[in-house]
Amino acid sequence: MKNAIKNKILISALLHDIGKFIYRALEPEFQKNYRHQELGREWAKKVGLSEEIITAIERHHRLRKDDKKYEKLSLDSFEGPTHISNLIKLIDFSDNTSSGMERGDGEDESGHFRVDAGLQPIFSNISLGEELTGMQPSLVWEAKNIKDRPYAVEADKELGKYSFFYKNQWKMFEEEFRTIAEYLDEERLLLLLQKYTMQIPEYTRVIGGQLPDTSLYHHLKTTAAIAWCSYRYITEEKLHDENKWYNEDLEKLIYSDKEERFLLVAGDLSGIQSFIYTLTSDDALKTVKGRSFYLELLMETAVQRLVEELNLCYSSVIYNSGGGFYLLAPNTKTVIETLEKEKRWINDKLHKEFGLTLYLALSFRPLNAFDLKDPEGKLQEVWGQLKEDLGKEKGQKWNYLLTEKYDVLFKPQKEIRKECIICGQPVEGEGDRCLSCIKMIELGRKLAESSELYQLKRESAKNAEADIEVLERHYSFTEPENKNDIEKVFLLKDLWKVSKDFKTKNFPAAGYVSQKEFNELADQATGFKKLGILRMDVDHLGAIFSRGLKNKATFARLSDLSERFNLYFKYYLPRMLEERVEAPLTHNTKRKENAVNLIYSGGDDLFLVGTWDSALDVAWLIYSDFKKYTGYHSDLSLSAGYVVADEKWAFYRIADAAGDEERKAKDNGRDSISIFGQPLKWNRINVLKEERESETLKDVLSVISQGLEFKDRRAFIKIFSKNFIHKLQQLIEMWNESKKREENYWIFPQIYYLFAREIESVSERNNRSAVSFYKQLFSMILKEPVLEELMGPALLITDYLVRGGESE
Numbered sequence: 139m140k141n142a143i144k145n146k147i148l149i150s151a152l153l154h155d156i157g158k159f160i161y162r163a164l165e166p167e168f169q170k171n172y173r174h175q176e177l178g179r180e181w182a183k184k185v186g187l188s189e190e191i192i193t194a195i196e197r198h199h200r201l202r203k204d205d206k207k208y209e210k211l212s213l214d215s216f217e218g219p220t221h222i223s224n225l226i227k228l229i230d231f232s233d234n235t236s237s238g239m240e241r242g243d244g245e246d247e248s249g250h251f252r253v254d255a256g257l258q259p260i261f262s263n264i265s266l267g268e269e270l271t272g273m274q275p276s277l278v279w280e281a282k283n284i285k286d287r288p289y290a291v292e293a294d295k296e297l298g299k300y301s302f303f304y305k306n307q308w309k310m311f312e313e314e315f316r317t318i319a320e321y322l323d324e325e326r327l328l329l330l331l332q333k334y335t336m337q338i339p340e341y342t343r344v345i346g347g348q349l350p351d352t353s354l355y356h357h358l359k360t361t362a363a364i365a366w367c368s369y370r371y372i373t374e375e376k377l378h379d380e381n382k383w384y385n386e387d388l389e390k391l392i393y394s395d396k397e398e399r400f401l402l403v404a405g406d407l408s409g410i411q412s413f414i415y416t417l418t419s420d421d422a423l424k425t426v427k428g429r430s431f432y433l434e435l436l437m438e439t440a441v442q443r444l445v446e447e448l449n450l451c452y453s454s455v456i457y458n459s460g461g462g463f464y465l466l467a468p469n470t471k472t473v474i475e476t477l478e479k480e481k482r483w484i485n486d487k488l489h490k491e492f493g494l495t496l497y498l499a500l501s502f503r504p505l506n507a508f509d510l511k512d513p514e515g516k517l518q519e520v521w522g523q524l525k526e527d528l529g530k531e532k533g534q535k536w537n538y539l540l541t542e543k544y545d546v547l548f549k550p551q552k553e554i555r556k557e558c559i560i561c562g563q564p565v566e567g568e569g570d571r572c573l574s575c576i577k578m579i580e581l582g583r584k585l586a587e588s589s590e591l592y593q594l595k596r597e598s599a600k601n602a603e604a605d606i607e608v609l610e611r612h613y614s615f616t617e618p619e620n621k622n623d624i625e626k627v628f629l630l631k632d633l634w635k636v637s638k639d640f641k642t643k644n645f646p647a648a649g650y651v652s653q654k655e656f657n658e659l660a661d662q663a664t665g666f667k668k669l670g671i672l673r674m675d676v677d678h679l680g681a682i683f684s685r686g687l688k689n690k691a692t693f694a695r696l697s698d699l700s701e702r703f704n705l706y707f708k709y710y711l712p713r714m715l716e717e718r719v720e721a722p723l724t725h726n727t728k729r730k731e732n733a734v735n736l737i738y739s740g741g742d743d744l745f746l747v748g749t750w751d752s753a754l755d756v757a758w759l760i761y762s763d764f765k766k767y768t769g770y771h772s773d774l775s776l777s778a779g780y781v782v783a784d785e786k787w788a789f790y791r792i793a794d795a796a797g798d799e800e801r802k803a804k805d806n807g808r809d810s811i812s813i814f815g816q817p818l819k820w821n822r823i824n825v826l827k828e829e830r831e832s833e834t835l836k837d838v839l840s841v842i843s844q845g846l847e848f849k850d851r852r853a854f855i856k857i858f859s860k861n862f863i864h865k866l867q868q869l870i871e872m873w874n875e876s877k878k879r880e881e882n883y884w885i886f887p888q889i890y891y892l893f894a895r896e897i898e899s900v901s902e903r904n905n906r907s908a909v910s911f912y913k914q915l916f917s918m919i920l921k922e923p924v925l926e927e928l929m930g931p932a933l934l935i936t937d938y939l940v941r942g943g944e945s946e
Contacts, residue, residue, distance in 0.1 A: 143383070147225065147369055148324045148451055149187070150194035151362035152331060154229050156181065157195070158354060159338055162253055162301075163308035169253060175199065175211050185319050190222050198229040221384040227392045231507070232365035235395070236357055237340070238511035238692035254301040256281065257339045258349040259290040260698045261768045264686040266678055277769045278349060283307065284336045285634050287710050290769030293349070307334050318638050324362070325452055325626075325641045331355050332644075333634040340694070356698040362453035363466045364400075364510070364693070368392065370449070370468035371399035395507035401469045402517075403444075403477065403502040404524040407437060407461040408532040409495045414738065414745075415793035417560050422789035423656050423735060423747065425560055425575050428582030430738040431647060432606070435591075437463060438628075438645065439608045440484055440498060447480055448473050456693075457700035459708070460741015462528075464521075464700070466693075469504050477502060482538070487609055489539070492574075497535040501527035510693045518691040522684030581606055586651055588615040591628040598623035633709065646708040648739035650715045652731060652748065656785040662733045663749035664726055664851050666938035669785055670734075670753025671796040674760060674778040675743030676703065677808040686773070706767055707739045714763050715756065722758050722824055722836055724751045724939060725843035726853070732756050745793070750782045750938060757811060758824050758836075765826055775809035775820070782814070782938070814931055822927060833924050838932040841914045844907075846939065853939035857908045858896065860940060865892055867933045873925060889919060 157174030160181055164172070179196040187195075193216070201212035209215050213226050256278030280288035281296050281303035311334040318326045332355050339350035340357040372391050373380045382388075414429050441458050444450065448467055456464040467473050481500040488496045503520045510517055556565040558572035565572050571579075584605060594602050594612045602623045604612035618624060626641045633644035653659040660667045676682075687695055715732050734748025734756050744760070746753065761776050768774040779799025783792045799812040806817035820826075824836040845857035869892070873885050893916045900908035918924050 143369075143380075144366065144451070145323065146188065146190050147228065147365050148362050148453065149322060149327065150191045150225060150229050151232060151365040152324070152327050152358050152453070153178065153182065153187075153191065154195055154198045154233060154361065155340070155354060155358060158340070159304075159308055159311070159335060162304035162338065166253075173207065173211065176207075185315065190225055193218065193222050194225050194229045197226050198233055200230065219384075220387060224383055224388050224392065227389055228365050228368060229361070231392050231395075232361045232368060235364050235507045235511045236360040236692075236694055237352075238694070252349075254304070255339060255349055256293060256296050256300050257337055257353060258351040259769055260351055260695055260702060261290065261771050261774060262351060263688070263690045263695065264682060264699075264771065264773055265688060266681055266686055266773045279337055282337065284333060284705075287713065288337060289767050304338065307338065310334065314636055318636055321638045323641070325643065326636055326638075328359065328452060329634060329642060329644065330636050331358055333636070352692070352694050353698055356694040356701070359453045360694045360697055362451060363456075364507075366451045367400055367454065367466055367468040368507075370473075371397075371470060374468070374470045374472065375399075395511075398504035398506045399469050400505045400507075400510065401467040401473065401502045402505055402520055402524060403465040403467050403500070404528055405437075405440070405463045405465075405501075406499045406528040406532065407433065408497045408499055408535055409492075410461050411793075413492070413495050415790050416562070417789035418562070422560060423659070424582055424654060425578040426582075426737050426789065427585065427651070427735070428578035428580070431585050432578060432581060432608070433461065434459075434645075434647075434740065435606070435608050435613065436496075437461060439611050441465070442611075443484070443609060444477075444480055448476050456697045457704070459700075459704040460743065462741065464524075467502070474502075484609065485536075489536075494536060497532070499528045499531040499535065501531060503527075517693065517696070518684055518687065521696065522680065525680055525684070577606065584615045585630075585647055586649065586654075589629075589631040590617070591615055591630060591645065592617055592624050593626040593628065594618065594623050595625045646712075648708045648712050648736055648744075650712040650732075650734070650736040652733045652735055652752075654735075656747075659733065659735065659747070659749060660785040662752075662851065664724065664729075664751045664848070664939055665853055665941040666750060666782075667942075668750045668938075669783045669792070670748050670750035671781045671783055671792050672734075672746050672748070672753045672757050672778060673744070673793075673796040673800045674757070674776050675800070677775045677777050677804070678773070679703075679742050682774075703742050704740060706764065707741060707744060710767060711739055711744065711760060711763070712736055714759070718759055718763075720759060721751075721755045723755050723839055724935065725839060725846070726751065726755075726848045726939075728848045732759075745796070747792070751935075754780060754813070754935070758820075761811070761820055762824070762826060770826060777803040777808050778811040779803055780811060780813045814934055816927070816931060818927060818931075833918060833921065833928065835928050835932060838915075838918055838924060838928050839935060841911070841918065842932060842936050844911050844914075846936075852942055853936075855940055857900070857905075857911050860937075862892070862896060863933055863937055863940075867930070867937070870925065870930045870933065874930065886920075889916075 157178030160177040182192045281299035282288040335355040338354040340352040454466045560575040599612040628645035733752040738745045781795045802812040802817045803810040846853045
């Protein structure tokens with residue numbers, strides 16, 4: 139019975155507003171005759187859903203008694219079984235709580251009707267100042283399915299596209315729904331809804347000129363989470379008997395919005411940096427991708443375990459990426475006790491496997507329905523408080539070991555005879571690599587070759603061959619011969635493939651690999667055979683979630699916001715790197731691929747290793763693409779650290795050096811990149827949307843590139859000499875070393891003399907293009923901002939490009 143009622147609640151909640159999707163697909167002449175409840179009801183009957191679900195879809199709103207469709211559609215006019223009446227009220231309450239203030243003061247009473255309106259990006263509501271500033275409200279997501287990677291664009295550009303888009307999406311949804319109708323459950327339906335309703339607005343009214351900004355998918359998902367948590371709280375904490383659900387009218391209990399019936403649960407994995415980056419260079423590139431993926435699988439498995447052990451639903455998973463997660467749970471004694479027990483169990487497993495390296499911090503705080511739906515509620519405040527709670531716990535991690543397992547923590551260690559050449563951990567037996575690193579190397583290799591990962595059923599794990607074990611769950615990259623051994627399929631590449639045979643979940647691996655070996659990667663560099671290391675993350679992320687949405691911080695919006703960030707780093711970015719091979723800074727038009735390896739990308743940050751020149755160009759590609767994705771919002775930016783490194787450096791040195799540069803960028807007021815030890819605002823690197831303020835690094839390099847020709851991973855000098863570059867570099871260094879600018883203007887005559895000699899030399903040979911080249915470069919260098927900030931990096935990049943090349 140428990141599973142049956144759970145499934146009915148979840149399917150009812152996930153499909154309660156399916157009529158809104160259908161409504162958008164109707165021809166205009168039919169739209170005025172039907173309400174979304176009626177459309178949903180008829181479709182639910184057609185596909186064979188149960189009476190309870192059909193009724194919940196039909197009657198999940200209260201109508202006025204003078205409404206002509208009151209008897210047929212209103213919740214209050216229902217005279218059927220008590221348990222169905224309670225279900226309808228539960229869906230109504232959860233729908234209203236999920237919607238919060240998303241529809242203004244009432245969808246049916248304000249604004250004007252726009253069935254073909256596009257979905258405004260959630261980023262439009264973000265403001266880190268006192269007032270709502272940043273992105274203009276006239277932006278919408280492109281009229282594309284989520285798998286086709288829609289970006290934020292001006293609404294005028296999408297006029298006329300959404301009507302056809304909605305019709306087409308509904309047609310495809312119906313076709314795919316039929317394939318799983320017989321096997322319908324929450325996980326299959328969630329994936330299908332994400333695929334087809336993540337770009338569909340939740341409501342159809344444009345209120346005060348403001349386009350709808352909440353997707354139907356996130357509204358349905360949060361409604362389901364709220365409904366199941368509410369049911370659990372009412373039956374366990376108030377009724378103490380599930381049978382009362384079937385024979386008592388529970389309206390007062392259901393609609394109570396001041397009781398703290400919910401828990402917002404947050405988890406954060408400590409030790410990620412040490413686990414991934416504390417490696418030597420030998421085979422580091424092979425193992426680090428495996429380690430990064432392992433941590434993602436660890437967090438996925440931990441969340442799945444919590445969902446199962448706490449009897450939650452997958453709609454309750456608000457966010458899970460970047461080593462952290464948020465869940466919505468019922469505030470019951472059983473849940474609280476189980477949370478503490480599960481935290482201990484998971485950390486005991488981590489300690490046994492990895493010593494003190496990895497620790498899962500877990501915290502929770504209570505919320506009521508008012509907090510979830512109202513601008514005066516404390517949802518954003520609690521979100522931020524949980525971040526603080528997790529930080530404090532991570533500062534005191536493993537405390538329980540001191541009192542409960544003192545002997546385990548401080549028992550004499552075995553003599554270490556041999557250390558792993560990759561991670562430095564003890565090696566038992568033959569060989570020079572520890573068992574963990576061997577597993578991680580194999581994991582990284584198989585990951586690069588696979589499109590799916592199979593989670594095996596617990597009872598089948600002993601018989602089926604597994605590639606990896608995580609928290610007593612077993613996974614295989616090879617499909618088992620016996621299909622009954624499969625619990626779930628994780629989709630690594632084709633992310634929205636719904637199956638009637640298995641439960642499927644999109645699990646993008648953020649995969650982009652150019653070369654597996656460090657030395658071979660360095661050999662692909664243009665000129666200087668060195669690596670480029672890049673670390674980037676979203677600025678002010680904590681503030682964005684804790685106060686960025688101002689009075690629009692509803693549960694659905696926070697869920698949407700977190701998922702959009704994660705999708706960009708996990709899904710958009712790797713595919714962008716595959717498609718956009720550009721050299722905006724080095725101007726190497728002969729490059730055929732982005733020679734970088736994406737080590738990690740997810741949540742809100744990334745780490746990549748590539749050739750020094752590709753990594754530099756890719757830094758701008760990522761920044762400009764992220765800004766485009768977010769509608770060029772002024773409060774949404776990235777900071778980055780970039781370093782050039784030798785392939786023989788220990789991996790932890792590479793990671794630390796890039797991290798130091800990233801901190802310099804943050805200290806520069808954010809929205810910056812630090813290259814060669816010098817932090818620069820991104821608008822000093824290049825321009826976005828032709829919004830030019832002054833010369834950029836790209837402008838300087840564009841002039842210099844006129845004197846270069848690229849062949850066979852080399853840049854050959856056509857006009858100037860290496861000696862000219864080196865002399866100019868010396869003068870730039872002398873200028874920047876002086877603290878007193880007024881005492882250093884004597885450098886300008888030397889610069890003039892250097893250029894005059896070069897111009898005289900090329901003039902004698904009647905080389906007009908060379909004369910033009912020197913004059914353009916000289917006019918740039920006379921501007922102090924260029925001289926002080928840009929010319930040094932530009933000359934160093936040029937020096938690196940021509941290493942190994944020869945002057946013609």
